[in-house]
Amino acid sequence: MRFIFSALFSLCFNSLLTCIPHTLFAQALALAEAKECRERQGLPNFFRKLESHKPVTIAYFGGSITEAGKGWREQSTAWFQKKYPKAKISAVNAAIGGTGSDLGVFRLQQHVLAHHPDLVFVEFAVNDAGRKPEDIYKSMEGIVRQIWQQNNTTDICFVYTLTADMAPTLQEGKFPQAASAMERIADYYQIPSVHMGLEVVKLAKNNELVFKGKPEDFPGKLVFSGDNVHPYPQTGHKLYTEALVRSLPALAITKRNFAHTLEKPFVANNWERAKMIPVKEATFSRGWQVIAANTDTVARQLQNQFSYLIKAEQPGETITIRFKGTRFGLYDVMGPGCGQYEIKVDGNPAILRARFDAFSTYYRANYFFLPDMEDTLHTIELTVSAKIMDKAAILAKRSTTIDNPAKYTSHACYASQLMIIGELVK
Template sequence: MKSLLRIITLFFCFPTLVFSQTSALENATLLRAREGLPFFFEKIKAGKPIMVGYLGGSITEAGKGWREQSLSWLQKTYPQVPFRQINAGVGGTGSDLGVFRVQTQVLDQNPDLVFVEFAVNDNGKKPEQIYKAMEGIVRKTWRQNPHTDLCFVYTLTADLAPTYQQGKLPASALAMEQIAEYYGIPSVCLGLEVAALAQQGKLIFKGKPEDAPDKIVFSADNVHPYPETGHRLYTEALAKALKQMADLKVTPQKRVLAKPYVNDNWEAARMIAVDELKKQGNWTTITPNTDSVALALQQRFSSLIKSSTPGDYLEVKMKGLACGLYDAMGPGTGQYSMEVDQDFKQTIARFDAYCTDYRSNFFVVPTSPNQTHVIRFKVSDEKVDKAAILKTRNQVMNDPSRFQENACYAGKLLLVGEIVP
């Protein structure tokens, strides 16, 4: 168990790995075209139907935002081409969940181009975790179809703007640039012009448009852009970059995956139906037709399983780099006690200060890749002081009955590795 404990300590403490970060990559620029989007533009020239995937967080998920606006721009710019889109944006999530989602939510629909937007939600994560997840997304994509083009896009928040204004990339985007550079993937700083306009005094990041008629008001909360302003600036930046890449003289060539950038990347990440797990106790299946929580999360899960009985558990026998659950958090959730090989336990809180409503969430814990592990996700019998937790955000239990239950939910098993019979 010492080796397992050491891996878990490394995972959560994130000591910085030593990778060369050249000054060229640190500098923020609208576009680094690298090998461009050769197969995408080849299909455009041929007038063939094109599927565009958008993998990201809430900024990508947003209706009327840069995702929809950029697809509309493509349709207007290339009217002879039928464009369709895949909306794989999930609010509040980064590349560490995106690498699990990309197969079923994007790649199974055979995209020709995939935009990857995680710089905001990966902010604060250590570079090594970003390397693992972003490289996993790249290798999964090209392992399935080497003709699928990829493009990393970097959005921003008000907190990240000063870094751009100094001509530098935030740490999350810089980590992604390492992967982009290694694989020749183009990257676009969607927020560079936004930061410049703010520096010039022409844009404010937070407010109501009617309160500042002489300014461009980016958003209501410093993060999520208004469609007419922030998202429009993102779309204009992407359109400018796409025009530049359309002029590249790049001959499409089948991609061959090279040696990984990091050997412990998450290419093997998978989402697995919880039906495949051993269940002990009173787990019940809930669907949008039978349960209000499942209905609230129906865009994330077609169904969930749930137990409120302490001691009930889900069990998986696995071998690989990491294991966890894609689940739900909200007023009526408690916590898991995660047991690894029956001699290591870790509490996984499923209630936090944002649990006034239900939302999808996830957790992943590293495992020793050279060992077979039996992992149990057990409903904890420890009570959660929900009132105290909510108070940290000045929130209260306005309807105490909604908070009485201490249930655990599960939607998908998250696994970097394989299930062992």
């Protein structure tokens, strides 16, 4: 979860929310009080199943802090398995580094709900740090409503992690803006929340922990991470797990067949209609080729993100999408051999969307959205552009030089999933 990419992933939002009870956007968001656990309605169905020795599935939904091996995800699963040895506990790793709840709400069905989880941990506070509160409301509420529309007995828990630059706000007794916005949704739907980083901040304030460094360089102290963000498993992640475990007794509320209710939305235009659709459902020109992990190095590198991926290298190759709705995006690839799209919306002049940036020394999953649209029929044309970018100049922004020119020669475009709020029209 490279939170520094958040500016590159930022969306162009033009529409104002039309309905938020008890709040005005003209007012600044009041930061939530920093509290490790807010139990609200707890996790009644999940713990009832555990205590009845029934099988349960836990989905871990977030960014790279959650995706990390040997981290709080695996550590907490191990804790549940040890605590409830008679229950069969399965875990779903539905976390993708460098992504926030804006992508999450679209991929929820494929990556989480397809597994029919009993509990969903939602962790996006770090990667949502650069987003506006009103945009966080839309995506986080969309996640909640999609989960309970599928199964209103699925329990949800929001979990918050931190970066070193969030520590001053937390030390002042307040959650940073993203977590505070998520608390509005959690409070509205009575979803429990756990901030797993408050003990980290306390230890740092007491000079018992340093946020960044090598453990061997700070004898007698805990070293949280090597980069101020991604915790070491034996220190930062361990503290995260301990915070979650401390909170679980308060969340272990058991009620028989408790049904979570969906009433009036917190925001009227939340993203509960968001869906991710394989790009093969669109219309594309003959130059697009399906690439697979057994024959293509990019597909192989990204096979955990993409089960279906197409590629075109020649300028002019086009993907055409018709849909009725308000938002369109593409889940695709950025990397050294990538070029840019020319995008036309409803026949208007084309805009360029580069799939290469200053970090593109390797291939990574990425995504972009177009600005909000009126809820009507739209035609989107994505065309591989003939315009050549100066990749050397772009990389130079981060003092990176091209050591292997052949690696950067291609200006291809890739596509995997369409992201739509609305309905695809054939």
